[in-house]
Amino acid sequence: MPDSQDWFSADQLSAPLAPDVHDWLYVDKGSLTRRLTELAEGAFSVTPLTEGWQPLRDDECAALGVAKGSLGWVREVYLRGQQDPWVFARSVAARSALEQSGLDLPHLGSRSLGELLFSDPAFARGPLQARRYPEAWLPQDRREPQLWARRSCFSQGDLQVLVAEVFLPALWRAARITP
Structure with missing residues (x-):
């Protein structure tokens, strides 16, 4: 299974990206929900696929600094524009840290996690990384x-x-x- 080294910052990519793709992956550091809502002319929605406690993938454990096989909250959704799935999103948090935080991820439903994170000034966003996503990790x-x-x-x-x-x-x- 791939590890966290398989995700790359913009200066680590071996081949240059088309400028528009680079913009979507690295330049726009604002809320993807807002950008998708604008592109969809307001016809944006979130469709939850799975939510619950699961063992995290090795690359996720490495990124979160927890032991391999750690249990975490996993939320997978489609971000839809004009009713079409435009983005598959997978959000994870280590169980111990999430339970101590009081953040209520299990009850987000069809609300956007991105909007929650961007609306709370207590959250700081780390650097963006990109890669070609393994087909087996998709729905x-x-x-x-x-x-x-x-x-x-x-x-x-x-x-x-x-x-x-x-x-x-x-x-x-x-x-x-x-792309």
Whole structure:
């Protein structure tokens, strides 16, 4: 299974990205929810897929600084524009830190986690990293090779929430970008 070294900062990528793709992955450090809402002309929604306590992947454990196989809260959703899934998002937090924080991730429902994190000034966002997302990590109905993804870690005290966002082909079509 890949480790955290498989995620790259913009200066670590071996091949240059198209400028528009680079912008979506690294330049725009604001809320992806807001950007998608603008692109969808307000027709934005969140569809929860899975939420619950699960063992975290090795790359997630490494990014969060917890032991391999640690249990964490995992939330997977589609961020939809114009009813189409544009982004697959996977957010994770280590169980011990989440339970001590009082943050109520289990009851977000169809609300955007990104909006919650960006609206709370106590959260600081770490650097953006990107990679081609492993097809096996995607939901069965969206498995495609070579999709671009980015991730960053939001921190508040001891709590870290790692958010990965996978850009699906429908987003690139809507934004008129060829990745």
